[in-house]
Amino acid sequence: MSTSNPIPAEDRRRLWHPCGTLCAVCRQPTHGFGWFDPHRSKRRRPSVWFCSMPCQSFWTRLARERFAMVDLTEEERAAITATLKRMALLMDEIGWATPLADLTEAQVRALIEEAVEGFREAMSDIAQGQTPEVPF
Template identity: 55%
Template sequence: MVDLTEQERAALRAAIRAMAEVMAEIGWTTPLNALSEQQVLTLAEVAVGAFQDAMRPSCPSTSPEVPF
């Protein structure tokens, strides 16, 4: 297991909240193996995007690279 920083844990919580919104639209009782490819891709995009958005403040504003 990876030792996460508190900021990374907070970013994961943000990602989970964003994924929960998508799952609410899909339906919480829908089994994961019943999701369409597009639904899975949407979940992944939302999770990664929310994580990156939450981590972005940790990036020096002078750097064009994202350090995570």
């Protein structure tokens, strides 16, 4: 009988825990909610991680509806529209007549951050609104 050293629980947890990954829906840090492809395959099974159960439920529903589709969903289009409103406020501060080539590095960063944060927040809000409350 061989006595191999078992892997400690903390090391086993590190093998699957999504430390440092971002939510597949809203891009916030994940908190252990995940999904992996249940179909047996010799290839590595894809997995995604989420920050909350609403984001996980939202992603699962979308995955069922649009398996292997590339087009934007209605929810993504709504999130882009919400983001445009936030970006318009920032462009009011910068000036609409300013050519993109004349923007400073700080202004470009502010535009990118506003776009990413606005989209993330809108997707999170949409996911929260479409998930029924947990009954407990």
